[in-house]
Amino acid sequence: MSEFLDTLRAGPLLADGAMGSYLFSRTGRLSETNHVYEALSLHQPELIREVHFAYLQAGARCLTTNTFGANHTHMDPLGEGQRIEELNRAGVNLARQAIASFRTQTRQQGPYFVLGSIGPTFSGRESPREIKEVYREQIQALISEGVDALLLETFSFLPHLMALLDLVGEFSKHPPLIIQMALHQTGEGWDQDPLVFAKTAADMGAQVIGANCCSPWEATAFADAVRELDAVKEGKLLLAAMPNAGGFQRIGHRYMTGVNPEFMGKLARTFSARGVHLLGGCCEVHPDHINEMHNYLQGRQTGSPTINLASLQAGEPTGDDRKRRNGEFSRKIKEGEFAVSVELLPARGTAPRTLQSKIDFVAALAASGRADALDITDGSRGIPLMPPGDFISLLRQHLNWTPESGDGLELIPHFTTRDLNTMGMQ
16 A cells, blocks of 8 residues: 555645756756765765755645756766765755755645656667666665655656666565656657557556656646547546746747746646646746645645534523633733734635645644744635634634634634625625
8 A cells, every 4th residue: 555646646736846946946056076966965965855845835845856867877077976875865865854954844744755866868769678777776866865756857758768667666665666758749749649658658557647847738738639539538647747837938039938826736636626636846846836736725625624514503691701801912012012913814615625734734833833923814806815803713623722722823813894794794
């Protein structure tokens, strides 16, 4: 059994975005001798942890290791070929460390997953035997470090993938396989037939297939092309999509990608509606894009908590001994002291994970002692949010804030004049 596959089948799972282009935006340098991106896991581990942490903050639940080119084809010319095993082990450990740090700071328990990234060679001329020699050390290191899945990504040559899948099969125990090709459409059609790729990968043991390092519209077309396969409809083969942040198009008199973070957010919703389970991004997809994808996916989470509804009976007015008193925030404001209020949007709907993440955040905030009040807005932008009053009731219920114990933070719910009507107050 695989927790990763079980979670993936339960609903859309969000992975991170680019490693290489994000490292370029952070450092201003391409991967080159004395600045090899994969070797930064050893030379500047804090930078790689920061990249992973930024994606976790954006909402990603799958981290891709900094091992895309950590094989002999890429590392030998750059002087790092003798450190293949070390680079791959470090890549996995840094992703695990980022997850552990994120859990500690946010009290969010996950689940979170680490995907072992394996990229292609420079050409398609290698024989199957040569391919196995190029990748054997990398795959062995990733498997031994316990990645949750192997991510074979950005491949263009199906024979190379077949050789790699055969190599993975030589290991008695290995994690699930995610196979992604960089598929492109030309005026004559696909450069690689999606159906041939999908059937070949499935026959050789892949559990997840997808397209990456292509335009969003090519990734969408790929999903449309393969989702009617029996293996996909039966849930035996899951779909993934990790496109680039656009592809240049002529729009008027300009060449533009036509893609921004909000576009990627809407795209995530489109992919989810098409049955894609694993979502993420490739080149130029950075934390801002992943955050928008996370926000759009929140509204499509499947499942709902068990809710018992009971009619409210009219009762006696609350006595003075049961009334909640003003908290520390009010006292500080009245006495002219500095006070801190943190604004929070209520949850969108009643999806369990959405509610729990909000509740966990409030619990962590109250425990930190860094805030005096929680300012719960009503969201005036046409977004369907839980009413602030209902959200407060859930907070008190889950955090056991009673009239006797008091609230951990002073709670300030918004109630606007547009709600001063019967339907609004209901």
